[in-house]
Amino acid sequence: xxxxxxxxxxxxxxxxxxxxxxxxxxxxxxxxxxxxxxxxxxxxxxxxxxxxxxxxxxxxxxxxxxxxxxxxxxxxxxxxxxxxxxxxxxxxxxxxxxxxxxxxxxxxxxxxxxxxxxxxxxxxxxxxxxxx
Amino acid sequence: xxxxxxxxxxxxxxxxxxxxxxxxxxxxxxxxxxxxxxxxxxxxxxxxxxxxxxxxxxxxxxxxxxxxxxxxxxxxxxxxxxxxxxxxxxxxxxxxxxxxxxxxxxxxxxxxxxxxxxxxxxxxxxxxxxxxxxxxxxxxxxxxx
Numbered sequence: 001x002x003x004x005x006x007x008x009x010x011x012x013x014x015x016x017x018x019x020x021x022x023x024x025x026x027x028x029x030x031x032x033x034x035x036x037x038x039x040x041x042x043x044x045x046x047x048x049x050x051x052x053x054x055x056x057x058x059x060x061x062x063x064x065x066x067x068x069x070x071x072x073x074x075x076x077x078x079x080x081x082x083x084x085x086x087x088x089x090x091x092x093x094x095x096x097x098x099x100x101x102x103x104x105x106x107x108x109x110x111x112x113x114x115x116x117x118x119x120x121x122x123x124x125x126x127x128x129x130x131x132x
Numbered sequence: 133x134x135x136x137x138x139x140x141x142x143x144x145x146x147x148x149x150x151x152x153x154x155x156x157x158x159x160x161x162x163x164x165x166x167x168x169x170x171x172x173x174x175x176x177x178x179x180x181x182x183x184x185x186x187x188x189x190x191x192x193x194x195x196x197x198x199x200x201x202x203x204x205x206x207x208x209x210x211x212x213x214x215x216x217x218x219x220x221x222x223x224x225x226x227x228x229x230x231x232x233x234x235x236x237x238x239x240x241x242x243x244x245x246x247x248x249x250x251x252x253x254x255x256x257x258x259x260x261x262x263x264x265x266x267x268x269x270x271x272x273x274x275x276x277x
Contacts, residue, residue: 001165077247
């Protein structure tokens with residue numbers, strides 16, 4: 001799914017349009033369902049991320065949901081809130097929720113919130129593949 | 133050394149959050165603000181603007197939201213960047229917001245507070261005042277690079 005940026009958001013003279021686009025893809029890695037997210041996450045588009053996470057969380061076949069954050073270079077507190085909500089919901093259903101390939105800046109935000117210990121974080125797919 | 137300054141007004145709407153970031157990033161990069169400093173300022177400004185939209189205007193009707201605006205002024209002198217946001221919503225003093233308690237937040241016993249905490253953590257100084265019915269939030273960042 002793709003959130004196209006309204007034209008009026010692009011008329012500020014910058015070609016850095018990625019600030020308002022989010023691209024979410026789903027793939028499988030063994031028993032893990034991977035949600036690959038590309039783009040910045042802020043209040044404007046966090047609904048897209050929440051929707052994608054909760055669609056997976058509510059799928060009974062998904063036992064392990066992994067958010068691949070390689071493409072997220074920027075995330076504000078609303079994005080952090082979406083991840084927290086996803087993890088709480090997934091865990092309440094007995095599933096596994098983890099983060100993968102997290103950018104250093106975003107990890108700093110999680111550390112500031114002392115959430116780096118709350119989430120299970122993997123830094124490579126090979127690390128994740130070892131998890132049964 | 134002369135002060136560099138930009139000013140722009142934005143609507144009171146969540147759709148304006150990405151516009152604010154694009155505008156700010158474009159200008160800060162032109163001023164030579166880089167890497168971590170750039171990220172910190174963008175995120176602090178995003179949180180401040182989000183607070184205005186979500187809290188200062190939470191009781192406002194559509195007419196007020198449509199007629200009001202968020203005025204963003206950014207100044208740079210030497211290694212200091214000053215970000216000023218002005219709005220005419222309900223007063224909202226970041227200092228009145230207690231620091232988040234993640235245990236309580238995660239247990240669902242408390243909501244919010246994280247945005248203000250981020251602003252305070254990422255910037256060197258936050259000041260707020262309400263003057264002539266306007267909220268004025270000033271954030272200072274001393275650049276490291």
